[in-house]
Amino acid sequence: xxxxxxxxxxxxxxxxxxxxxxxxxxxxxxxxxxxxxxxxxxxxxxxxxxxxxxxxxxxxxxxxx
Numbered sequence: 001x002x003x004x005x006x007x008x009x010x011x012x013x014x015x016x017x018x019x020x021x022x023x024x025x026x027x028x029x030x031x032x033x034x035x036x037x038x039x040x041x042x043x044x045x046x047x048x049x050x051x052x053x054x055x056x057x058x059x060x061x062x063x064x065x
Contacts, residue, residue, distance in 0.1 A: 022030075
């Protein structure tokens with residue numbers, strides 16, 4: 001158990017002293033960028049899925065007469 005406690009203490013020390021954190025303004029800007037691209041990508045996938053489902057429905061309507 002002492003090994004785990006030592007590991008956690010060293011991890012916090014590493015995060016506090018040796019990690020270079022992204023500035024807050026840049027982190028916010030990148031978060032918005034990721035959100036916008038995620039929405040655009042999901043809309044593109046939804047559009048392609050809708051088109052393909054309509055094409056497949058038309059195909060099955062056509063072969064079933």
